[in-house]
Amino acid sequence: MCRNIKMLFNFDPPVTDAEVRNASLQFVRKISGFNKPSKANEAAFQAAVDGVAAVSTQLLAALETHAPPRNREEEAAKAKARGANRFRPETA
Template sequence: MCRNIRMLFNFDPPVTEDEIRAASLQFVRKISGFNKPSKANEAAFLAAIDGVVHVSSQLLASLETTAPPKNREEEAAKAKARSANRFG
């Protein structure tokens, strides 16, 4: 899976539509192999992004957990530390 796609569930503050769209764009780029589609494929590419946004929003709205919401800043710091350990 693409490293740019981040977990979006159970955060405080909750995920925004822009964050869902950004993750959907990365997903469609990954599975299509296109960073920017040609004019001939642009409509299908954009429709796929819209579809993934819709399904992802439904999924996030229907998920339940008893775990406390994660703090965005703390999770970002953990990710940065993992990256530093991994890549030096």
């Protein structure tokens, strides 16, 4: 799965429409292989982004959990630490 697609469920504050749309765009880019589609494919590409965003919004609204909502800042800090660890230069 594309690393740029972020988990959107169970956050405080809740996910925004823009975040769902951005994740949908990343998903469609990944499966289509297009970063920016040609004019001939633009309508199909945008329709796919709209469809994925709509289904994603429905999914997020239907999901339930008993876990407390995650804090966005804490999750961002954890992701940044994981990234720093992953890309840390190796020492000999």
